[in-house]
Amino acid sequence: MNKSIDEKWHSLSYFEEIRLIISHPFHTAKYIFTQIKHGHIPNIIQFTNKRTKLFYSWVVCSLLMMFSWGITIVQAQPHQNTTIIQGKITDANTNEPIPFANVFFKGTTIGTTTNFDGRYRLETTTPGDSLTVTVISYKSKSKKIQKGKNQTLDFQLEPTSFELEEVVVRAGENPAYPIIRKARENRKFFNPENLDAYEYKSYVKVDISLDQINENFKNSKTFKPYSALMDSLQKAAGEEGKLVIPFFVSEQINEVYYRKNPKRNKTVVKASRMNGLIIDNYQIFESYLGKTLQEYNFYNNFQEILDRSFITPLATGSFAYYDYFIMDTVMVDNDSCYELKVKPRRPLDLVFSGKIWIDTKNYALRRLDLEITSSVNINFIDKYKIQQDYERQSTGHYLPTKTRVLVDLQQTSDSAVGFIGKYYIANKDYIINQPRPPSFYDRNVEVDMAAKTYSDDFWNEQRKEMIADHEQVKSSLEAIDSLKKAPQITFIRRALRIIWDGYYNFGKIELGHWYTMFGNNPVEGFRFQTSVRTNINWNYYWILSGYGAYGFKDETFKYRLQVERFLNRSKWEKIGLRYSYDMMRLGVDPEFLESHVFLNYIFLFSSQFGYLHRMSLSQDARIWYETDHWRGWNTKLMIRTKTFHSQGDYYFGYYDDNDLIRTKYRTSEFHLITSYSKRRTWLVENNWRVGAEALKSQLWTFHATLGFKNVLGSDFTFQKFSLNVMHKWRTGYFGQLDYSLTGEVTLGKVPYPEAIIPQGNEPVFAAEKAFNMMNFFEFVADKSISGILLHHFDGLFFNRIPLLKHLKWREVAGFNFVFSTYGKKNYIRTNDNPKGLLAPSINGNPITEFRIMDFGKPYMEVSYGIENILKIIRVQAFHRLSYLDPGPDGKKIPKFMIKASFFIRL
Incomplete structure (x- = not known):
């Protein structure tokens, strides 16, 4: 078909047009598509006989449809043999997705890896007979496939131990080392x-x-x-x-x-x-x-x-x-x-x-x-x-x-x-x-x-x-x-709550605490105590708490009542008021009991049963305000007045301003307590919170106490200051060193219960924040520098000993020390110490004495042992290195003891 056809087109009859198209179909199609390419198809239609316009339109559409079908057939032919597989790879034990797993057709190089969510997709015209999945720490697995079909294959892989194939070691540097160095x-x-x-x-x-x-x-x-x-x-x-x-x-x-x-x-x-x-x-x-x-x-x-x-x-x-x-x-x-x-x-x-x-x-x-x-x-x-x-x-x-x-x-x-x-x-x-x-x-x-x-x-x-x-x-x-x-x-749920929190929840109030519920001591005999507190369900801002206790030997009821009011919960800003009438145990600081409840459960529980003497009956009233200033910094201001009255066979007396012997006294005090740790995080639960991660950086605590005479009937003027730093110092490859260093000083003429009494520990159970070879109330000081250090080696040595490494025991070593002294003005009045504060005897009974250190001769004890025995037990051998002679009471001082404790650390 050529240009002359176009020139003769007008003179053709209807039947001649049909004959021309039928006799030269390919030329006609080629001509029409050439015109379409140049946008001239309308010109062809307008030249044709009106009777054949519809026919030509049908011809063009038919040719276009045939051309389209041809392309579709050509394109679809390979897809009839295409295999499409998708699915998910999961852990058979946990049902968690397995990312980065290798998925491939067995016997081929066609494959992929799963994404972070454990999913994959493969599309190929040349698949193998089966699909295989491999990944470190899992057993490989294969499944038969259906070729030429779209299908979903999920795999659940069984975990196995981590092993590498056999590696041939050749001379020279590991080729992976340069990559690691550059990444460093x-x-x-x-x-x-x-x-x-x-x-x-x-x-x-x-x-x-x-x-x-x-x-x-x-x-x-x-x-x-x-x-x-x-x-x-x-x-x-x-x-x-x-x-x-x-x-x-x-x-x-x-x-x-x-x-x-x-x-x-x-x-x-x-x-x-x-x-x-x-x-x-x-x-x-x-x-x-x-x-x-x-x-x-x-x-x-x-x-x-x-x-x-x-x-x-x-x-x-x-x-x-x-x-x-x-x-x-x-x-x-x-x-x-x-x-x-x-x-x-x-x-x-x-x-x-x-x-x-x-x-x-x-x-x-x-x-x-x-x-x-x-x-x-x-x-x-x-x-x-x-x-x-x-x-x-x-x-x-x-x-x-x-x-x-x-x-x-x-x-x-x-x-x-x-x-x-x-x-x-x-x-x-x-x-x-x-x-x-x-x-x-x-x-x-x-x-x-x-x-x-x-x-x-x-x-x-x-x-x-x-x-x-x-x-x-x-x-x-x-x-x-x-x-x-x-x-x-x-x-x-309720039982575990009691074990964790110590209280049973009755909705708006809670009853407990289990570790103080029962006790026994020489003064009170058998002691029963019940504590109660409100929770956030009772009121969002107000907290009421208290306890009642009864001693069956002294037949005296003791109690404590406390009320707190949140001013700003986000800053933990609140005011509080407390009044208590109860026995105090000299040598065991109540703040120590409250601050280390989680560390020393055994010590706390055992201390309720007969280990403690030197009891005093105290009335204690206090009011306080506390708040968080900014990240990691907390301050508490407190006004407090309390009495001291020795009980039982604990004999205490001092000379007042008129040189009369008195056996009880009152102090009125102002306290400033502030602490800071840049990494401290407070874990809040209900109306209480627990400090977490504070010891990952140094935790500094400063406590100042000012005592005023003749305020609310108080008897002494004194000042007491302490500064403590605690830290769990991670030493990298060598484990972790836990240390607590404290400096304290007491100024003024004041009875020794208001001075510095290092925390001893007589039970056979070790306590982390105490001197484990020191008796309760063994030493008294008005100036003191002390330290408690414990190093966890985390298996640094045992992990390399063939017979021991399978036990997963870990080495631990410690060193505790106290440098202190006590001024004569606050000690027993004698001919050599005519201005001493303490009376030598009460009603013919010598007062209960205590030791005084020479500042140049510190108290020291060392320990070493094994922790992680059965995963929860620590056993330590303690050696006392100084002040080995009998104390004022003539009691023999042990030089060596083995103590155990529960210790849970992952």
């Missing part, structure tokens, strides 16, 4: 702590579950009525997954802030919801989860986990603790990365096992998959797994966007159920190097007033945006709501 060199730039500031939004999910569920447990009286729920949970786990029962679920939306200079952290809890089978008060978890779980920084030499310091793979000197293996060079998103395996040189050392991915261009951490296994010298944990994904920010820094932590607790027996904790953190919207004013960071954790008011719809939207398995969280919350209605669960 670049830590200064990539370490987030070196940024001037950063902030981001974070979603934190905590899921604690029961695992290792057996048939006896499912058929128990508690859970058998919920068999339908068990079946649905099993179905959700998959055909090869294991049943887990939700125990506790928490979700938080946080805003996290950091500033380098001065170094400050702050977390604002914007939204929070929690639900649990056993735990019925979540405030303490809310403060803890809002901050602690997000602190993972593997650019530092040490990563603190569960109060232990683990050596990171990029740490200075890590070659002495890790073996490194280059496995491959892979693409992580769009970045080329070295994939390295890391393995401990010694299984018991505090190090990690697993994989790290390092960028090949700038040697930044791009991804990590590390775990702490049960072979490491830690307690109660079978596995602690950390997975992190980093993303490049506009400044060139790589910051974590997703973090997953799994904590698998050890079972107490083969038949017992286990606990597993799963934590997921998703970060977004980073703002870098825009620091806020220092005052903004004064409070390290803040909880918005509206944090607990958000609806289910709000949380559903947040989950969809931040987490892949958002439906799983919803089903876990529903399961907890169903199970917690069981009567047995309610009973267990």
